[in-house]
Amino acid sequence: MNVLNFINAFFSDSAHWKGYDGIPTRLWEHIWYSLLALAIAAGIGLPIGLLTGHTGRGGNALAMIATAARALPSFGLLVLMFIGLGLGLLPVMIPLVILAVPPILVTTYEAVRSVDPSPVDAARGMGMHESRVLLQVELPVALPLILSGLRSAAIQIVSTATIAAYVSLGGLGRYIVDGLYQRDYEKVVGGATLVAVMALATLGVFWIANRVAVSPGVRRSN
Amino acid sequence: MGGYGQPRRVFGVLIRIDSVTKRYPDGTVAVDRLSLEIPDRSITVLVGPSGCGKTTTLRMINRMVEPSEGTILLDGKDIQQQPVNTLRRSMGYVIQNAGLFQHRTIVDNIATVPRMLGWGKDKARSRARELMERVGLDASLAKRYPYQLSGGQQQRVGVARALAADPPVLLMDEPFSAVDPVVRKGLQDELLRIQDELGKTIVFVTHDIDEAVKLGTMVAVMRTGGHLAQFAPPAELLSHPADEFVEDFLGADRGIRRLSFFSSAGLDLLTAPIVAVDATAEQIAARGTGDAPYLLVTDRGGKPLGWGEPRELAADGIRPAELLPYGRPFVAGTDSLRAALDCAVLSPTGWAVAVDAEGRAAGVVSQQAIGEAIRGAHAEGRENGGTTPAKSDTVTKVTG
Ligand SMILES: Nc1ncnc2c1ncn2[C@@H]1O[C@H](COP(=O)(O)OP(=O)(O)O)[C@@H](O)[C@H]1O
Ligand SMILES: [Mg+2]
Numbered sequence: 001m002n003v004l005n006f007i008n009a010f011f012s013d014s015a016h017w018k019g020y021d022g023i024p025t026r027l028w029e030h031i032w033y034s035l036l037a038l039a040i041a042a043g044i045g046l047p048i049g050l051l052t053g054h055t056g057r058g059g060n061a062l063a064m065i066a067t068a069a070r071a072l073p074s075f076g077l078l079v080l081m082f083i084g085l086g087l088g089l090l091p092v093m094i095p096l097v098i099l100a101v102p103p104i105l106v107t108t109y110e111a112v113r114s115v116d117p118s119p120v121d122a123a124r125g126m127g128m129h130e131s132r133v134l135l136q137v138e139l140p141v142a143l144p145l146i147l148s149g150l151r152s153a154a155i156q157i158v159s160t161a162t163i164a165a166y167v168s169l170g171g172l173g174r175y176i177v178d179g180l181y182q183r184d185y186e187k188v189v190g191g192a193t194l195v196a197v198m199a200l201a202t203l204g205v206f207w208i209a210n211r212v213a214v215s216p217g218v219r220r221s222n
Numbered sequence: 223m224g225g226y227g228q229p230r231r232v233f234g235v236l237i238r239i240d241s242v243t244k245r246y247p248d249g250t251v252a253v254d255r256l257s258l259e260i261p262d263r264s265i266t267v268l269v270g271p272s273g274c275g276k277t278t279t280l281r282m283i284n285r286m287v288e289p290s291e292g293t294i295l296l297d298g299k300d301i302q303q304q305p306v307n308t309l310r311r312s313m314g315y316v317i318q319n320a321g322l323f324q325h326r327t328i329v330d331n332i333a334t335v336p337r338m339l340g341w342g343k344d345k346a347r348s349r350a351r352e353l354m355e356r357v358g359l360d361a362s363l364a365k366r367y368p369y370q371l372s373g374g375q376q377q378r379v380g381v382a383r384a385l386a387a388d389p390p391v392l393l394m395d396e397p398f399s400a401v402d403p404v405v406r407k408g409l410q411d412e413l414l415r416i417q418d419e420l421g422k423t424i425v426f427v428t429h430d431i432d433e434a435v436k437l438g439t440m441v442a443v444m445r446t447g448g449h450l451a452q453f454a455p456p457a458e459l460l461s462h463p464a465d466e467f468v469e470d471f472l473g474a475d476r477g478i479r480r481l482s483f484f485s486s487a488g489l490d491l492l493t494a495p496i497v498a499v500d501a502t503a504e505q506i507a508a509r510g511t512g513d514a515p516y517l518l519v520t521d522r523g524g525k526p527l528g529w530g531e532p533r534e535l536a537a538d539g540i541r542p543a544e545l546l547p548y549g550r551p552f553v554a555g556t557d558s559l560r561a562a563l564d565c566a567v568l569s570p571t572g573w574a575v576a577v578d579a580e581g582r583a584a585g586v587v588s589q590q591a592i593g594e595a596i597r598g599a600h601a602e603g604r605e606n607g608g609t610t611p612a613k614s615d616t617v618t619k620v621t622g
Pocket of ligand 1: 276279
C-alpha cells in the first residue's frame with residue numbers, strides 16, 4: 001500500500017469525522033493551540049522588535065538572544081517542561097512561544113531598521129510625535145517584512161504544535177502519536193497530511209493579510 | 223517675478239541666529255559661532271561646499287539638531303522656550319528626496335500636518351487639493367501613490383506638504399538637487415512664483431551657487447568648518463566677493479553671471495536691418511545700406527525667419543530655406559543683458575535678435591553695442607556707492 005492509499009482510506013472512513021477524536025475536533029484544537037502560541041509570541045516579539053528597530057538600540061543583544069533561542073530543541077524543551085510542570089497547556093505553550101518569538105522579533109527589528117530614513121526625518125521635521133512616527137510612518141512601510149516574520153513563525157508553530165499530543169493534549173499530533181503507538185499508519189499519514197494542509201492554509205491566510213493590510217503604495221514600490 | 227522697478231521689500235528680521243556653535247558628540251565642529259539675521263518674507267540661501275555645515279544650521283532652526291552654544295530667536299522668542307513639536311509645525315520642512323510617505327496617496331501626504339493639527343479629513347483633503355494646484359500638480363494625481371510620480375513631481379508634493387498648514391517659515395534642504403537640470407529650473411521658477419504669492423520666510427540650502435544666486439534675496443556663503451564667509455544680496459556677492467574663498471566659490475564666470483542683474487531695456491535696438499519675407503528687391507536694397515552686414519528676414523506676421531546678405535537677397539529674391547539661423551532671441555526689456563549677450567555670441571552673424579512678448583522681431587543689436595551697454599551698466603554700478611550694481615536695492619532679478 002502506498003501513501004496515497006493511506007490518505008484515501010483515512011479520509012473516507014466516516015468514523016474519522018465524528019466525535020472527540022474526529023478530524024473537525026482535532027483540527028480546531030490544533031488551530032487553537034497555534035493561534036494562542038502565535039498571539040503570545042507576537043505579543044512579545046512585535047512590541048520589542050518595533051521599539052528596538054525604531055530606536056536602533058539593542059540590535060546586537062537581540063540577535064544573540066534570537067540565535068540562542070533558535071538553538072533550543074522544541075521537543076527537549078517540552079520534555080523539560082513536562083517534568084517541571086506536568087501535563088497541561090502551559091508546558092506546550094512555552095516551547096512553541098520560544099520557537100516563534102525569534103523570527104518575529106528579528107524580522108520586525110530588521111523591517112523597521114530598513115525603512116527609508118528620509119520620510120522618518122520629514123515626519124519628525126513636521127512635528128510628528130515619536131509614537132506616531134513609529135506607528136504611522138515606519139510600521140506601514142515595514143509591514144510586508146513584519147508579516148513575513150509572523151508567517152514563518154506561524155508555520156513553525158503549526159508543524160510543531162503536534163508535540164502537544166505527547167503531554168496528552170489534543171490537536172493533529174494525536175493522530176501521529178497514537179497512530180505510531182498503535183502501528184496504524186493510515187492514521188499517521190492522515191494526521192501528517194492534515195498538518196501539511198494546515199501549513200498551506202496558513203500561507204494562504206498570510207497572503208490575504210498582505211493584500212488587505214499592506215498599502216498598495218508600499219506593495220508596488222517594493 | 224516682479225520685473226524692474228518693483229522692489230521686493232525686505233520686511234524685518236524673523237530668525238536671528240546668534241553666535242551658534244554645533245559640536246557633534248564625536249568632536250566635529252559643524253557650525254562655528256555663526257550669526258545670521260534671516261529676513262522676513264524673503265528667500266535666504268545658505269550655500270557652500272559639501273560638509274560646511276549648511277544642513278546642521280538649517281536643522282538647528284527647527285531643533286532637529288540642538289545647538290551646543292548660542293541661541294536662535296524666532297520672531298524675537300528663543301526657540302528653546304516653546305514645545306519642539308509646536309515649533310516644527312510652524313515651519314514647513316522640505317528635504318532632498320522629498321521623503322514622501324509611500325503608503326499614503328498624494329493628497330493624504332499633503333494633508334499630513336493639517337491632520338496632525340486636528341483638522342477634519344475632508345477639510346484637510348480639500349486644502350491638500352488646493353495646494354496641489356498651487357504647486358502645479360495635476361488634480362488627477364491626487365489618488366496616486368508616490369512611486370507613481372516622477373522625481374520632480376514628488377518634490378512638488380514635498381513642497382505642497384510643507385505648505386499645507388500655511389506655516390510662516392519654510393526650511394528647504396537641497397530640495398532640487400536630485401532632479402535633472404530642466405526639471406530643476408521649472409521647480410526653481412515655481413518656488414519664486416509661490417514665494418511672490420505667499421510671502422513666506424524661506425531658508426534654502428544648496429551647494430549650487432547658480433541656484434543660490436537665482437533664488438536668494440540674501441545669500442549666506444559658508445566655508446568648511448561652519449564659518450560664515452559672506453552674507454549679502456546675490457548682486458553684491460557677484461560684484462564684491464568678500465575674499466578669495468568666496469571669489470573661487472563663485473567661479474570664473476561670475477562677471478558673466480552678474481549680467482543677469484542688468485536689464486536689456488537700455489539696449490539701442492535697430493529696426494532698419496529687418497525686412498519682411500515678401501519685400502521687393504528695391505526695399506531690400508534700401509534696407510541693406512545701414513550698419514548691419516546682414517538683414518533679418520521676418521514672416522508676414524513679423525516673426526523672425528533668419529539672416530541673409532543684402533546683396534544676395536536683392537539678387538536672388540528671399541528664399542527662407544537658405545537663410546542663416548538666428549539662434550535664440552531675447553525678449554526686449556524683460557530679459558537680462560546676459561541673455562542678450564548669449565544670444566549675440568551664439569548668433570552666426572554676431573548680432574542678437576530681440577523679440578517682443580508675442581515673439582515678433584523688435585529689433586537687432588550687435589555684440590559691440592551689447593558690450594558698450596555692459597560697460598555702461600558696470601560704471602553705473604560703481605557710481606551707486608561701489609557696493610552694489612544698478613537696481614540692487616530692488617533685489618530683483620531679470621529672467622534669463
Ligand atoms: N550626526 C553627526 N555626527 C557627527 N558629525 C556630523 C553629523 N552630521 C554632520 N556631521 C559633520 O558635520 C559637518 C557638517 O555637516 P552638514 O551640516 O551635513 O554639512 P552640509 O549640509 O553643508 O554638507 C560635516 O563634517 C559632517 O561630517
Ligand atoms: Mg547637507
